Amino acid sequence: MNKKKKALFEARAQIIKAIAHPTRLFIVDELSRKERCVAELTDMVGADMSTVSKHLAILKSSGIVSAEKRGSQMYYRLRVPCIMNFFGCVESVLKTTSRDQLELLA
Amino acid sequence: MNKKKKALFEARAQIIKAIAHPTRLFIVDELSRKERCVAELTDMVGADMSTVSKHLAILKSSGIVSAEKRGSQMYYRLRVPCIMNFFGCVESVLKTTSRDQLELLA
DNA sequence: TTCATACTTGGCAATATGCCCAAATCACCA
DNA sequence: TGGTGATTTGGGCATATTGCCAAGTATGAA
Numbered sequence: 001m002n003k004k005k006k007a008l009f010e011a012r013a014q015i016i017k018a019i020a021h022p023t024r025l026f027i028v029d030e031l032s033r034k035e036r037c038v039a040e041l042t043d044m045v046g047a048d049m050s051t052v053s054k055h056l057a058i059l060k061s062s063g064i065v066s067a068e069k070r071g072s073q074m075y076y077r078l079r080v081p082c083i084m085n086f087f088g089c090v091e092s093v094l095k096t097t098s099r100d101q102l103e104l105l106a
Numbered sequence: 107m108n109k110k111k112k113a114l115f116e117a118r119a120q121i122i123k124a125i126a127h128p129t130r131l132f133i134v135d136e137l138s139r140k141e142r143c144v145a146e147l148t149d150m151v152g153a154d155m156s157t158v159s160k161h162l163a164i165l166k167s168s169g170i171v172s173a174e175k176r177g178s179q180m181y182y183r184l185r186v187p188c189i190m191n192f193f194g195c196v197e198s199v200l201k202t203t204s205r206d207q208l209e210l211l212a
Numbered sequence: 213t214t215c216a217t218a219c220t221t222g223g224c225a226a227t228a229t230g231c232c233c234a235a236a237t238c239a240c241c242a
Numbered sequence: 243t244g245g246t247g248a249t250t251t252g253g254g255c256a257t258a259t260t261g262c263c264a265a266g267t268a269t270g271a272a
Contacts, residue, residue, distance in 0.1 A: 001132065001152055009128040009135075012196050020126040021230085022115040026107065029115075038249060046107055048232055053250055055230095063203030072239045072248050080202070082195035089188035090118050096186065097169035127260085144219060157261055159220055178218050178269040214272085221266070229258070236251070242244085 018062035019083065023047065024055050027076075031065060032084050035077035124168035125189065129153065130161050133182075137171060138190050141183035 001009075019025055023045055030036060030044060038056065042049045056076055059065040066079045078084075107115075125131055129151055136142060136150060144162065148155045162182055165171040172185045184190075 001150060006128065009132050011200055012193070013126055013128040013131050015196050015199050016122060016131070017126040020119055020123040022112065022119040023230095025119050025122070026115050039247090044107060049249070050233080050251080051231055053248095057250080063199045063206070069239090069249095074249065080195065080199050082198060086192040086195060087118070089186065089192060090121050092188060093121050093169045093186050094117055100169070129260095145217090154262055155219070156221080156263080159218095160261085163220080175219095175269090180219065216271085217269085219266105219268080222264085224262095225260100227258100227260075229256100231254105231256085233254095234252085236249105238249075239247090241246085 015062050015064070018058050018064055021055070023052070024059055027052075027055060027059065028064065028078060028083060029087070031076060031078040032081065035075045037073040037075050039073070041076070121168050121170070124164050124170055127161070129158070130165055133158075133161060133165065134170065134184060134189060135193070137182060137184040138187065141181045143179040143181050145179070147182070 019028055026045065027041055030041065038049060038053055041056070042052045045052055056065065056067070060067055060076070064078070064080055064083065065076050068075050068077070125134055132151060133147055136147065144155060144159055147162070148158045151158055162171065162173070166173055166182070170184070170186055170189065171182050173180050173182050175181075
């Protein structure tokens with residue numbers, strides 16, 4: 001694999017890594033419904049606000065969400081809705097996997 | 107967030123984590139074209155065979171690829187082609203991100 | 213059986229992640 | 243200017259990931 005190709009796969013992996021965490025996945029899911037500020041997400045997630053803020057920073061720097069400051073609050077929104085289509089595929093992996101496991105038991 | 111909901115997002119994240127690595131991403135991309143044995147993938151990737159084998163084990167245990175032994179070789183194939191649709195979305199994140207960066211420079 | 217090839221597994225060192233706490237910013241208002 | 247609420251940043255610690263080497267298993271041929 002040459003250098004250029006390698007860099008491309010690294011860039012892609014970087015984006016996927018950004019959503020490869022339960023909390024960040026939850027945030028993306030939530031933001032697909034409506035924009036939210038950090039305090040709201042912190043409530044929903046139930047972790048330290050600094051933790052949530054760092055998760056948001058990761059999502060933002062990878063280009064998945066965008067942020068806008070309004071007053072003293074920072075509102076985050078999903079910038080790439082096509083991510084949501086992928087969730088269906090993930091769900092289908094979960095389904096086929098558990099189906100196969102059932103077959104093993106049968 | 108209740109326990110059940112949390113478990114769901116953890117299960118999803120587990121699957122996404124499985125492809126959140128440049129080498130595994132490359133392997134998935136390659137397997138979307140045709141099935142391959144470990145030696146072939148090792149050649150293409152350019153890492154130790156044990157490393158590639160472990161990457162394949164991760165993809166397999168998450169349900170993304172399946173494996174079949176034929177003779178002394180183990181052939182891996184993509185079990186969930188819908189993953190490939192997601193790659194287009196990842197690409198669009200890359201594009202919009204770099205477009206935004208160009209705008210910042212302008 | 214012995215040997216070679218194909219692959220997997222165990223183990224370890226280096227590196228990266230994730231979380232909380234504490235401290236620093238920032239916006240707004242008195 | 244001082245104070246308060248919202249958010250980000252720095253730091254330290256625990257845990258997880260990654261990659262190589264070495265050793266183990268499995269298949270097929272001689």
